[in-house]
Amino acid sequence: MLADGSTFEKVGVNRFAGGGALPSEMAARLGSERAQGLEVEFFATGVSVVCHPRSPMVPIVHMNVRYFQLTGPDGEVVDHWFGGGLDLTPTYPFPEDAVHFHRTLRRICMQHHPEYYDRFKAWCDRYFVNIHRDNENRGIGGIFFDNLRPGENGELDAEAAFALVRDVGLAMRVAYGPIVERRRKEPWGSREKELQLVRRGRYAEFNLVHDRGTKFGLQTNARIESVLMSMPPSANWGYNLTWPEGTFEHRLHQMLPPRNWADGVPDEFLTPVR
C-alpha cells in the first residue's frame, strides 16, 4: 500500500495465492461443470492493483489478473481458468486519453488472439456498471474477462493464455503510464477536485454494491483491509447533482456510455468545454 504520495494519494497492490478444500457454496458460484460431484481442492492466485491519483486530471486505473485451478483426489487438474482486466476511470474528460488507453489494449490483445479485444472490451463495458445509477458505467472501460479455460472452444492453450494474462498485467505501464506522465503536471482547482470526489463516490458504490471480488471478500470474512484496499482515499456524496452542457463535468458524463474509443475521438467531443 502506498499512501499520500505526491502523484498518487493511494495505491493498493494485492497479491494472493492460496487454496484448500473447495467449500460447496463456492463450487456452485464458480460454475465449474467438470468439478460437479467431485471432491476437489482449489488453488487460486492473482494480483490486483488500484491507483488513486491525487490530481483530478489523472484517471484512476484498476488492474487484476487471476488464475484458478481445481484438482481431484489424485492431484490431477480437473478444471482451470484465467481471468483479468484493466480499466480506466477518469475525472477530467480527455477523450484522447481514452483513445490511447483502448488502442494500447487492442494492440496487446491482438498479439494474442484476433477476437479477444472486442470480446473483452464489451465484457468490461457490461461489468463495471452502477446498475442502481441508471446503468452508469464506472469509467471509460478497458478490458475484462473471466473463465478463460485454456484450449476449450477455440481459446488459447495454457501457455499462450498465461502469456496473455502476463501482458495484461504489464499493459498498465504502457496504457496508463503515458497518461499519468502528461496529466500529472496539469493545473486544476476546486471544481475539478469536487468532481473527482463525486466520481470516487461512484467508485466506492460499485466496489461495495456490485464488484464480485469485493462482495465475495465481504461474505467470506476475508481480511477486510485487503478486500477494501481498492476503496478511494476519500469520496463525496452530493444530492441530485447535474451539470449544464458545455461544462467539463457534463462532458465527462457523456464519455461514460460505452464507445469504440480505439477508433479515435468521436466528433462530438471536438467542441471545447470549460
Place this chain on the structure above:
Amino acid sequence: MLADGSTFEKVGVNRFAGGGALPSEMAARLGSERAQGLEVEFFATGVSVVCHPRSPMVPIVHMNVRYFQLTGPDGEVVDHWFGGGLDLTPTYPFPEDAVHFHRTLRRICMQHHPEYYDRFKAWCDRYFVNIHRDNENRGIGGIFFDNLRPGENGELDAEAAFALVRDVGLAMRVAYGPIVERRRKEPWGSREKELQLVRRGRYAEFNLVHDRGTKFGLQTNARIESVLMSMPPSANWGYNLTWPEGTFEHRLHQMLPPRNWADGVPDEFLTPVR
C-alpha cells in the same frame, strides 16, 4: 435535503407513502404469514431523517418510522405492522452524551411498554453492525424495531403503537437536540476531522452493504437520490488504521461494543483521553 449548513453539512429527510399490488418476491421478504396465498395490495408509509453534522464533536443521528399494511380483495386489512428507530453515531467520544441519548429513549419507551426499551435497544445493537469489520457496531446504538403487529402476542394495540411510533419520531428533538446544542461550539482540529471522515466511511459501508432499506432500494430501482440521501457528505478510507490506548480515537472505538448506557458512564471511561 439541507446541504452546507453551518451546523449540519447534510441533512436528508425522506417521506414516503405509496402502494399497489404486492410483487411476489416482496411478499416473501416481508414474511407476512397472513398474506400467504392471497392476492394482496400493500400500502407503506414512513419518514427517515439522517443528520450529518459538520463538527466531529457532534454525532450523526438517524431516525426512521414506518408503517406497512396489506389489504385483501375486498379492501379489508389482512396484516399491518409498525417499525422504527433512532440511533446515534458519534466521532468524538463523549460517554455522557451516550448516557443522555439512551436514558431519553428509555424514558420515552417506558411511557408505552415496560419491555420495549430493552428489546428495541438490543435489536438496534444487533442490526447496526458492520459484520465485515469484525462485527464493529456503527455507533453507540439507540433503539430499532420492526414487525410490531398491533394487538398480537402482547404488543400494543394499533392506536397505542401509533402513539409510540410518533413519540420515536419526536424523540429526536429531546434525545439529540441537547447534544447538538452543547457540542456544536466545541473546538476541534484536523485529528478530530480525520476520525470523522473514517467513521463516515464505516457509515457508508453499512448503508451500502448491510442496510435493508438501502439494499431494497438499490434492488428495486427506486429513485436513487432518495435511497442514498443517507450517505455522508464525504468519507475517507485509510489502510489498517489503529490508535494507541489513551487517545480519543481509541476511546471512541471502545465505546462501540454494546453497553447499557442508560445505567450511566462506565468506570473505565472516567480516565481522561487526548
